[in-house]
Amino acid sequence: MTRTAISVDHIARVEGHGNVHLSIKDGAVEACEMNVVEPARLFESMVVGRKFADVPYIASRVCGICSASHVITDILAIERIFGVEVTDRTRALRELLVYGSYLQNHASHLFVFAAPDFLDMASVFPLAMSNPELFDQALGLKSLGNQLCNLVGGRSIHPITAVVGGFTHEPSRDEYLAMADKLDAEREFARAVVDLFNGFAVPDIATQGDMMAMVAEGRYPVADSRWARFLDAGVTFDADRACEQVEEYEVSHSAALFARCRQTGKTYFTGALARINASWSALSQEAKVAAAKAGLRPPERNPFLNNVAQAVEVLDALGRCADLCRKLAEPDGPFEGGSAPVPFEVRAGVGTGFTEAPRGTVFHQLELDDAGRVVHATIMTPTAQNCANLEADMRELAEKFIADGAETPEVRAEVEKLVRAYDPCFSCSVH
Amino acid sequence: MGCGNDERQARDLSRVVVIGLASCFGCQLQITNVEEHLTDVLGQIDLRYWQLASSEPMPEEFDVAVIEGAVTTEESEATVRKLRERAKCVIALGACAATAGIPGIASRNFFKRPSQVYKDVPAACGSMVVPRPVGAVIDVDYTVRCCPIDTMDFIDVLQRALYGSNKFDRTGTMCGQCKRNGTDCFFDQGQLCLGLVTVAGCGAKCVNLGRACNGCRGLSPDANLEAARAACERAGVDPDDFDEALALFNQVERVQSARE
Numbered sequence: 001m002t003r004t005a006i007s008v009d010h011i012a013r014v015e016g017h018g019n020v021h022l023s024i025k026d027g028a029v030e031a032c033e034m035n036v037v038e039p040a041r042l043f044e045s046m047v048v049g050r051k052f053a054d055v056p057y058i059a060s061r062v063c064g065i066c067s068a069s070h071v072i073t074d075i076l077a078i079e080r081i082f083g084v085e086v087t088d089r090t091r092a093l094r095e096l097l098v099y100g101s102y103l104q105n106h107a108s109h110l111f112v113f114a115a116p117d118f119l120d121m122a123s124v125f126p127l128a129m130s131n132p133e134l135f136d137q138a139l140g141l142k143s144l145g146n147q148l149c150n151l152v153g154g155r156s157i158h159p160i161t162a163v164v165g166g167f168t169h170e171p172s173r174d175e176y177l178a179m180a181d182k183l184d185a186e187r188e189f190a191r192a193v194v195d196l197f198n199g200f201a202v203p204d205i206a207t208q209g210d211m212m213a214m215v216a217e218g219r220y221p222v223a224d225s226r227w228a229r230f231l232d233a234g235v236t237f238d239a240d241r242a243c244e245q246v247e248e249y250e251v252s253h254s255a256a257l258f259a260r261c262r263q264t265g266k267t268y269f270t271g272a273l274a275r276i277n278a279s280w281s282a283l284s285q286e287a288k289v290a291a292a293k294a295g296l297r298p299p300e301r302n303p304f305l306n307n308v309a310q311a312v313e314v315l316d317a318l319g320r321c322a323d324l325c326r327k328l329a330e331p332d333g334p335f336e337g338g339s340a341p342v343p344f345e346v347r348a349g350v351g352t353g354f355t356e357a358p359r360g361t362v363f364h365q366l367e368l369d370d371a372g373r374v375v376h377a378t379i380m381t382p383t384a385q386n387c388a389n390l391e392a393d394m395r396e397l398a399e400k401f402i403a404d405g406a407e408t409p410e411v412r413a414e415v416e417k418l419v420r421a422y423d424p425c426f427s428c429s430v431h
Numbered sequence: 432m433g434c435g436n437d438e439r440q441a442r443d444l445s446r447v448v449v450i451g452l453a454s455c456f457g458c459q460l461q462i463t464n465v466e467e468h469l470t471d472v473l474g475q476i477d478l479r480y481w482q483l484a485s486s487e488p489m490p491e492e493f494d495v496a497v498i499e500g501a502v503t504t505e506e507s508e509a510t511v512r513k514l515r516e517r518a519k520c521v522i523a524l525g526a527c528a529a530t531a532g533i534p535g536i537a538s539r540n541f542f543k544r545p546s547q548v549y550k551d552v553p554a555a556c557g558s559m560v561v562p563r564p565v566g567a568v569i570d571v572d573y574t575v576r577c578c579p580i581d582t583m584d585f586i587d588v589l590q591r592a593l594y595g596s597n598k599f600d601r602t603g604t605m606c607g608q609c610k611r612n613g614t615d616c617f618f619d620q621g622q623l624c625l626g627l628v629t630v631a632g633c634g635a636k637c638v639n640l641g642r643a644c645n646g647c648r649g650l651s652p653d654a655n656l657e658a659a660r661a662a663c664e665r666a667g668v669d670p671d672d673f674d675e676a677l678a679l680f681n682q683v684e685r686v687q688s689a690r691e
Contacts, residue, residue: 012486015456039453039503040556045544046536054679057645061533064457064579112463112484123485125478128470136467143466154640156464157457157579161640168641255555416486427456430556 002026006398006412010037011419013113013123015065016426020394020415021253027402032395034387034419036254038430044377052078052346052372053164059364060158062379063428065108067158068101068149069357070364072223077366078164080240080351084344089328089335090166091224096324097152097159098223098355099317103145104156105358106272106310109423110193111138114307117417118200137189141314144186148321151179165341176329183322190315191290197311198294202304202421203414205397209389210261210268213278214356220275220282220316222356231278231299233264239354242363243378246385256429258388259380267389270360270382271423272309273300287316303393304421310358346372357382359423383422383429390422445593446493448480449524450514452500452507453534453562457579458525459483459499464582472586475593493517495592498565499524501534504557508568515569520592523564523571524585526578526680530649533578534562535682567685574600577633578647578680584632601632604651605644608635617643618666623676627662628654646680652690656683 006022019035043062047055056074060067072094079086112124115138121127127135146156151171153159161169171179210232216225228245229236237245247262260267268274276283276291277298283291291297291312296305327333352365360382367376394415401411451459463484465472479490496518502508515521526532537544541561545552552559565571573588591598605626609616612635617624625646626638637644660670677683 010482012482013484015460015483017451017482035555037555037557039500039507040545040548040552040559041453041503041534041562042537042544042548045547046533048547051675054676058533058536058679061455061457061578064455064460067455067457108460108463116486122487123481125470125473125485139466139469142463146464146466155579155636157460160637160642163642250549250551250553252551252554255553255557257549425456427451427454 004408006408006415008412008416011416013116013420014424014426015063016424016428016430018419018424018426020419022394022398022411022415024398024402029395029398029402032391032398033253034391034394036256036387036426036429038255038426040255040430043431044379047374047377050374052368052374055366055374056162056164059379062381062431063425064157065105066101066357066359066362066425066428068097068153069355069362071159071162072098073353073355073362073364074366075162075164076353076355077351077364078353078368079344080353081349081366081368082164082344082347084165084342086166086342087337087339089337090339092324092328092335093152093167093170093339094162095223096321096328097149097162099321100145100148100152102222102313102317102358103148104142105145105423106314107138107142107145110197110307110310111142113423114420117420141186141189141193144182147182148179151175163341165344167339168341170339173329176325180322180325180329183318183325187286187315187318190311190318194290194294194308194311194315197308200307202302203397203400204302205304205393205400206301207269207303207389207393208396209392210264210266211274211277212268212270212361212385213274214354214361215278218282220279226354228354228361229278230261230264230268231274233261233266235261235263239352239363242352242354242380243365246363246380248380248384254387256384256387256426259385260388267392268385269303269389270385271306272313273303273306274360275356276300276309276312283312284316284319286319287312290315303418306421306423310423346370359383359425360385379431381425381428381431383424383426386422386424387429390419390424394418444475444477445495446479446490447476447495447497448489448493448514449483449497450499450510451483452498452510452528452565453503454500454525454527456483456499458575461579461582462585465586468586472589476589495520495522497522497524498528501527501531501562502560502565502568503534503562504559506557508560511565511568520572521565521569522588522592523566523574525575525580526647526649528565529574529576530680531562531564531682532647532680535564536679538562538682563682563685576630576648581633601630602652603631604653605629605631605635605638607631609638612639614638618662618668621667623663623668623672625676627659628656628677646677650681650683650686
């Protein structure tokens, strides 16, 4: 009998702290654990008793890079409870802000976290010497995401201007137009990024889990649909039912709760790959062509292709955001009127906010009392939803490599690559 | 306290490690957001460990430890003590490390909280302790304030740590900044703003964008809380609201007892 243990403590190039433990006995994977060891910050307890206006501000701190998504999701939950109808312009600005975080997140993940896996580097920094042009372009794309978040939210992370009912500040017409030009200018590089990641060889595996994404008829929604869908199960539900449809459960080896579809009991993947599978037909023509050229077409079940899916989303988002910026700059355009916070009345109730964060679906369910103070909060982040599926995929991947006679270091390296392809945020998952 | 300039000159570059505790990782991301200056910054240091950006393992020896996040577990407490023993210079990065920040909100009734989130608290959570800033556990040489940090602030502090500086930290409150900016005062509209007691240095970014200061830079050493509460009452703001808002980023009792 031979037994091998593979352990990776504090997986590098991810946000937060996660360990992987695999135990292999006689060529079979005996145990496989995604061990999330992030310190609990207890957000769901912290917000109890606080006034509604503070809550998005606090929730933003669940995650640096998805901060825009957490702010908007929380605001949507509060507006659901108060019955606030915001202007189309506010909705457009929210979409723009969330997309800004897509550009930030995807550029950071693709180049700072994932690319070194395929370039045989410990970090992206050596790329500054070996391929300075690519290094500068990659940082340029990441910077553009920061600039967009800055423009709309007032800061690259933890946006300032988004509040219940609208925005406290708006960019000028010239700022919108200058941003639109910058976004357009970035598209050529974005097409090259899809090709670059398509060129990286990845193991051929298929997740056995389901997938979940926000859906809307004829659109690629990220912040303005209430509908979520388990793609395989074909279960579509309103965000207010998220806590019924998603079963969160505890495992002792993870400070993050795990999740599965309550109806089918299956774990699931959420993120760029799930969105592309769900809303492929609503991608821009340019993004669709780039994706098809990269062999990414629904149904795609290989979690490693989440990297390519993110690259496709970058291309799609650039065009979408440039268009939004131009429309926002038109005095008589489709978003005429203001984004200043609309008046509302505080009332008690329960409501769920829902957005597609860069890393997948995020739900915030809030219960407020008559004074607008939090009675109860449930936050479901993308990585918490992904952990169980990641664990299952890690096992499948390890089994495949062991069956092919791979040595321990190779299995370990591939498992780490898989973790990074999921683009996890462990700090976010333990909120 | 600097970073041992004589020794540093004997080698070429200061060896830097970056460590994250309980946080959103946003301040570490802000370092990567230096973007076009990233290679200039990295060129001045020998970056030995940064789990967020590199798979190089944690080294035994280093000069500067940059610590993000609040201390919330016994394990983190041991980590920062070990970092202090080995590092010549410790930089607290961001509000969580500087004031306990948002994780610090959980301090009150802390031990009742885990069971509000978990049925059985997972072993993976570690041994939880009441959230506190890094400076409450070890001596800190430099602090980069705000939630999130301003990227340029980080570069400024790093330069001071690397090359030494006789620059004093600012102590004045944010109100002076708003006067210079010529922005309207929230108190004039009967609304609460924590600029009254918060240390200046961010340019009053939030106020410039139409939002009151939330105090993320931490209490100013010049802050007079009693006078601030009285000022709130004069403006028609409930002083209890002031105290509640201040607790968002500041463990007021801890700051006050440290000063006494």
